[in-house]
Amino acid sequence: MKLLSASFQKCGNVFRQRLPYGRGLGRGPFLSPVHKGRDETNLWEAAAIVESDGFRKMIPQRPKDFFTPRNRTDRTTRPHFLNGALSLLILSGALLAQTPVEVVPVQARTVERTLKLPGEFLPYESVALRSRVPAFVDQVLVDRGSRVQKGQRLIELSAPEMTAQLAEARSKMQVAQGQKAEVEAQLAAARSTADRLEQASATPGAIAGNELVQARQAVKSAQALVQSREESVQAGQAAVKALEDLAQYLHVTAPFDGIVTERLVHPGALARDEPLLMLENIGRLRLVIAVPEAQAGGIANVKQVDFTVPAYPGRTFSGTVARSAHMLDGKTRTMPVEADVANPNFALSPGMYPEVSWPVRMGTPSLLVPASSVVTTTERTFVIRVTQGHTEWVTVRRGAPAGDLVEVFGDLQAGDLVVKRGTDELRNGSSVVKKGARE
Secondary structure (H helix, E strand, O other): OOHHHHHHHHHHHHHHHHHHHOOOOOOOOOOOOOOOOOOOOHHHEEEEEEOOOEEEEEEEHHHHHHHHHOOOOOHHHHHHHHHHHHHHHHHHHHHHHEEEEEEEEEEOOOOEEEEEEEEEEEEEEEEEOOOOOOEEEEEEEOOOOOOOOOOOOOEEEHHHHHHHHHHHHHHHHHHHHHHHHHHHHHHHHHHHHHHHHHHHHHOOOOOOHHHHHHHHHHHHHHHHHHHHHHHHHHHHHHHHHHHHHHOOOOEEEEEOOEEEEOOOOOOOOEEOOOOEEEEEEEEEEEEEEEEEEHEEEHHHHHEEEEOOOOOOOOEEEEEEEEEOOOOOOOOOEEEEEEEEEOOOOOOOOOOOEEEEEEEEEEOOOOEEEEEEHHEEEEEEEEEEEEEEOOOEEEEEEEEEEEEOOEEEEEEEOOEEEEEEOOOOOOOOEEEEEOOOOOO
């Protein structure tokens, strides 16, 4: 009403200039005010605003009270007044048809935010210790929670049949060694005989030529026999070595430094393919983080992450991003990323689910608008852009929040003016005016 009265007052100033003698409205010789002594703007308060079929009109409540002619024979001022009133009504209807709205510019800036992602701790190394040979458990030297060093004995197994096999292999090797010594002696004798016959053959007619040939062949035969016995000895040694290596598996040792997390057998049990102990290296942990597909492009830029665990409220830990799977999980549409976490005091344990603060840094500036500017209906999500006094619905996709603003993706440019408090009641193509432009 304040804006409407101001418009009427401006129009009244125009009408004064168009009346005869340059007199003001209601002050000339032909017109007098309806209520003498009151401000002339009271004349316009006698009008009522009505709305019909989307148009606003001004209808006088008492047309006869608008003026009182002093000289009824002179009615030249009546057409001037009616023309001015008609112009006033048209101008007022145009002003009232425009909806005042508050607009804000679209901002473009690089958004740095932090996502809270779930993680999972895994041991850096983990192994299920088994027996390489069928055997009985003789002794279990450790228990659950035992800290062990690499090479330390954990379980002693016994296999009586393996002991017998090892004794038999050693016996066969000794026999082969005896046979080898025997043929080596035969070779030495054959060589000695051949050498003597060689010397005797230097005297013509001392020995027959056939005897020298036989002596030489005897030496060759003895050499072949020695070679055969040597191979037999080597085969026996290999058999003994293999059994001795298998016997070493009766001593179950730790392949790395770690902690025994599970003990699955007791003395007297038959060890076959079942695990005997679970050994894990938890002095260093793997923190597995499921990074969403939308943030997979920025994994290479993240070097370190902070996280918290429910077991230590108010305490923040950190880890170094070390490796990525470079492949999305087809079910969750996330990419597993591993961070190495030092755990010298064993404060953290495998199986914990920490909350990871994953930094997100976009390579290009993001478009930001107030959260109240984004309108969501059953059909679409949009913002209302104001261009040359008219509204335009621009379809957008909502991104991540950034303080009081929200990231949007759509056909927008930095600096575009959008309605601060959007609503689907403000239809597409409506005529609007910025708040404060008409006052």
